Amino acid sequence: MLQAGSTIGIIGGGQLGRMLAMAAARLSFKTIILEPQADCPAAQVANRQIIAAYDDRAALQELAEACDVITYEFENVPVEAAQFLATKTIVSPPPLALEISQDRVAEKQFLNESDIATAPWRVVDDVEDLIAALGALNERGILKTRRFGYDGKGQVRLNSLDNEAATQAIAAIKNAPAILEGFVEFTREVSVIAARDKAGNVRIYDIAENVHKDGILDTSTIPAEISTDTAVACARATYNLLHALDYVGVLGFEFFVLPDGSVVANEFAPRVHNSGHWTEAACAVSQFEQHIRAIAGLPLGDPKRHSDCVMENLIGDDVLKVPAILAESDAVLHLYGKAEARPGRKMGHVTRIKSGK
Ligand code: AMP
Numbered sequence: 339m340l341q342a343g344s345t346i347g348i349i350g351g352g353q354l355g356r357m358l359a360m361a362a363a364r365l366s367f368k369t370i371i372l373e374p375q376a377d378c379p380a381a382q383v384a385n386r387q388i389i390a391a392y393d394d395r396a397a398l399q400e401l402a403e404a405c406d407v408i409t410y411e412f413e414n415v416p417v418e419a420a421q422f423l424a425t426k427t428i429v430s431p432p433p434l435a436l437e438i439s440q441d442r443v444a445e446k447q448f449l450n451e452s453d454i455a456t457a458p459w460r461v462v463d464d465v466e467d468l469i470a471a472l473g474a475l476n477e478r479g480i481l482k483t484r485r486f487g488y489d490g491k492g493q494v495r496l497n498s499l500d501n502e503a504a505t506q507a508i509a510a511i512k513n514a515p516a517i518l519e520g521f522v523e524f525t526r527e528v529s530v531i532a533a534r535d536k537a538g539n540v541r542i543y544d545i546a547e548n549v550h551k552d553g554i555l556d557t558s559t560i561p562a563e564i565s566t567d568t569a570v571a572c573a574r575a576t577y578n579l580l581h582a583l584d585y586v587g588v589l590g591f592e593f594f595v596l597p598d599g600s601v602v603a604n605e606f607a608p609r610v611h612n613s614g615h616w617t618e619a620a621c622a623v624s625q626f627e628q629h630i631r632a633i634a635g636l637p638l639g640d641p642k643r644h645s646d647c648v649m650e651n652l653i654g655d656d657v658l659k660v661p662a663i664l665a666e667s668d669a670v671l672h673l674y675g676k677a678e679a680r681p682g683r684k685m686g687h688v689t690r691i692k693s694g695k
Pocket of ligand 1 (some may be wrong): 487519522529
């Protein structure tokens, strides 16, 4: 168990790192952020920033020497960097979780091997593969790059077995190694935010129902309108995944709900998750504190929710709504300290408390 005053390293300087650093401070831990961009959102609230690339060996060495445990706030941290750090100090979640989540093919394989259903999928390296995959998956699917896709980037929807469209799709993703996923006719998208500690204890927050706009999360509504059976299926898959990874920390896991109430997994993120931001307003212990507790070896908190709520992301010019939000009652506002409001940039979020539970 980390003692008060111990230091936690966070790789990545975005809003998730910022909220982790704030939660760490509340528990009397210090934080050091490794991030190449100066004055990043996380460094504004941390004790120190090491300004260097995520794979800079000297910087990683410095971070390892200064920290009692190291975590990360985004899933594209170079795996070699995490593995290097793990030879020097404790890294949580385990680098294996990073490695698997960075490659959609490895992720689907791991999920399927852990008895977790996904959309049907095929590996696609060229136009011929794509044509064959479309033929195998009812001529309809979503082509996704295996790596570095986020917020719907690097994805092309295909609706027919058409050579021209397939050629264009492969060109659109710049011939990158890819996967074709069968198109899932879902009724809802939901996500599970869960934590596991070193002893294998698991805590799961109530499931969020998510709506995306232009490929970016727009709102998370809690509770999701799903049956108990559906919630149990999501929870069971999450348990399986956490244990299969020997995971320590908080993880976000997205699912599609089918018309019959069954679920298929979409993807997981080995970190705190945008669809869990509501926990800071509607739970005694937020996902950020839960993550810090897990990696610090402290007992996990009770994930129960005291209110229904809706979290809304403030993207780009949405920050102009801030004065109106400040005038609302029951609105919990969180801004990320980003100076420039570019289109598609997450500037903050607001959680509106709907009722006592
Ligand atoms: P992803 O980046 O994989 O989470 O995909 C972004 C969004 O595209 C998801 O939130 C869904 O709305 C949609 N989507 C992704 N994969 C599929 C699929 N296999 N079938 C239907 N819709 C999908």
